[in-house]
Amino acid sequence: MLPIEQFPVLVVAISLLSAITILLAGVINKKSCFFISLATITFQFILSIFILRHVLTVGTIHYWLGGWRPPWGIEYVVDTLNAYVLIIILFLSLLAAIYSKRSVEHEIEARKLPTFYTLFQILVTGLAGVVVTGDMFNLYVFLEIASLAGYALIAAAGGRALRASYNYLILGALGVCFFLLGIGFLYSVTGTLNMADLRILLPALYGNKAVQAAFVFFFIGLGIKSAFFPLHTWQPDAYTYAPSAISVIISTAMAKASIYALIRVIFSVFTVDFITLFPIFDIISWVAAIAMIFGSILAIAQFDLKRMLAYSSIANIGYIMLGVGLSTSTTLGLTPALMHILNHALMKGCLFMAACAFIYKADLRDIRDLVGLARKMPYTCFAFLLAALSMIGFPPSVGFVTKLYLILAALDAGKYIFVAVIFFSTLLMIVYFWHVIEIMYIRTEEKGEKEISVTEVPMSMFIPGLVLAFLCFIVGIIWLIGTPLPIMDAINSGLGLGVVVP
Numbered sequence: 001m002l003p004i005e006q007f008p009v010l011v012v013a014i015s016l017l018s019a020i021t022i023l024l025a026g027v028i029n030k031k032s033c034f035f036i037s038l039a040t041i042t043f044q045f046i047l048s049i050f051i052l053r054h055v056l057t058v059g060t061i062h063y064w065l066g067g068w069r070p071p072w073g074i075e076y077v078v079d080t081l082n083a084y085v086l087i088i089i090l091f092l093s094l095l096a097a098i099y100s101k102r103s104v105e106h107e108i109e110a111r112k113l114p115t116f117y118t119l120f121q122i123l124v125t126g127l128a129g130v131v132v133t134g135d136m137f138n139l140y141v142f143l144e145i146a147s148l149a150g151y152a153l154i155a156a157a158g159g160r161a162l163r164a165s166y167n168y169l170i171l172g173a174l175g176v177c178f179f180l181l182g183i184g185f186l187y188s189v190t191g192t193l194n195m196a197d198l199r200i201l202l203p204a205l206y207g208n209k210a211v212q213a214a215f216v217f218f219f220i221g222l223g224i225k226s227a228f229f230p231l232h233t234w235q236p237d238a239y240t241y242a243p244s245a246i247s248v249i250i251s252t253a254m255a256k257a258s259i260y261a262l263i264r265v266i267f268s269v270f271t272v273d274f275i276t277l278f279p280i281f282d283i284i285s286w287v288a289a290i291a292m293i294f295g296s297i298l299a300i301a302q303f304d305l306k307r308m309l310a311y312s313s314i315a316n317i318g319y320i321m322l323g324v325g326l327s328t329s330t331t332l333g334l335t336p337a338l339m340h341i342l343n344h345a346l347m348k349g350c351l352f353m354a355a356c357a358f359i360y361k362a363d364l365r366d367i368r369d370l371v372g373l374a375r376k377m378p379y380t381c382f383a384f385l386l387a388a389l390s391m392i393g394f395p396p397s398v399g400f401v402t403k404l405y406l407i408l409a410a411l412d413a414g415k416y417i418f419v420a421v422i423f424f425s426t427l428l429m430i431v432y433f434w435h436v437i438e439i440m441y442i443r444t445e446e447k448g449e450k451e452i453s454v455t456e457v458p459m460s461m462f463i464p465g466l467v468l469a470f471l472c473f474i475v476g477i478i479w480l481i482g483t484p485l486p487i488m489d490a491i492n493s494g495l496g497l498g499v500v501v502p
Contacts, residue, residue, distance in 0.1 A: 008132040019121035026114020033117035045090040052083040071194040077134030080490040092252040095464040100245030123149035136193040154242040164237035171234040175224030182217035226258035229291030239310035244356030252345040267495040285325030291318030296428035329413035333497030335488040336405040343398035350468035354384035357457040383469035388433040390472035398476040
């Protein structure tokens with residue numbers, strides 16, 4: 001049996017080999033593409049569970065590619081933070097893969113299936129690589145791999161998706177250019193790109209203008225990738241017009257990988273000592289607060305359900321970044337932000353699965369056309385209901401836990417204005433989610449109005465949504481019990497957080 005220390009490189013290498021296999025197998029049997037991808041991601045997810053268990057019981061995993069000692073070679077490093085994020089990404093990728101079977105057959109031409117699943121597997125490869133690498137340039141490479149696959153997968157739907165993909169390509173290219181400039185600046189003053197080496201060498205160079213500029217470039221580049229307001233302009237169209245399975249994975253796994261990369265660069269490369277030299281986190285907190293309000297207000301104005309959920313995601317990225325902004329001012333550290341990385345993935349994955357199911361059955365995109373739909377698609381609408389209640393913050397859901405911990409963090413930091421922002425954002429969420437729930441569950445067709453005849457979606461589409469819907473409450477209860485909090489403590493300790501910085 002292979003030692004667990006080799007599992008991080010296997011998570012990436014097996015996925016890349018699988019992408020090649022899918023392309024070749026598709027020539028012989030197109031239907032095999034789905035099963036190869038599903039088996040690969042399942043295996044990756046199992047590996048990620050073993051990795052997390054090893055990290056929690058033994059310690060951080062270090063793997064030197066080719067046996068080259070860093071900084072001369074590339075190093076994969078897995079600690080509690082990226083082991084936690086890796087499980088989230090692969091779990092959501094697995095459910096998106098299951099969901100994709102029928103939806104992709106419906107939306108993509110049969111001859112394009114091998115290409116679609118090859119790109120899908122390359123996307124998963126890139127996301128896994130982003131999480132496990134301990135090298136800045138390698139992080140850039142995997143970001144590009146995931147992004148290029150994402151651009152192509154969004155465009156696969158054709159029509160308006162082509163323009164959405166092009167806009168994403170342009171802004172994504174700007175994002176990686178900023179990131180690459182940051183890498184160049186750091187290398188010019190340190191001579192290394194290994195994250196652990198940079199953490200040691202940078203403190204003596206905090207006053208260097210190139211180092212400060214590098215931080216700004218990293219933040220802008222990864223801010224674009226994670227759709228952090230006001231760098232989010234590519235996101236609404238991409239989420240709205242992408243194929244169903246891709247809407248699910250880019251709104252959950254892909255978004256969370258970008259946020260992870262930002263957190264990793266801020267806390268593991270530049271460290272808390274650099275951040276506290278400047279009012280960086282005050283700015284982040286205020287921009288995040290604006291994002292929470294801005295995203296929710298624009299969500300209210302939408303009639304397209306997927307577009308409404310896209311703007312809701314902008315608000316929820318604001319929740320995560322508010323947690324980041326408050327992290328050095330509270331003993332909770334990054335706990336609220338890390339919680340919401342998982343919580344938002346569960347909620348938004350479920351909501352997009354439901355929204356795409358409505359499109360699959362009867363091309364129902366407009367919220368106003370969902371009248372009485374709960375009586376025709378009860379399981380899918382019930383999943384949407386649970387996830388929407390969780391997003392609003394109905395106890396004991398994951399959304400409630402996020403808001404509770406963010407409020408506690410704001411109170412602990414003495415920044416009471418953000419408590420008011422959280423409550424106001426919640427009220428706005430009630431408005432736009434209740435509007436959808438009321439149409440689906442309460443409103444009935446008027447006389448003379450054409451009734452839409454639909455039935456429930458196939459099991460492979462509504463079961464992943466129901467799983468996520470129930471997890472929205474099960475995980476919320478687990479958070480409240482406090483079982484996973486030792487993981488949060490380990491992450492905060494590793495990043496130098498959990499103690500208020502004066």
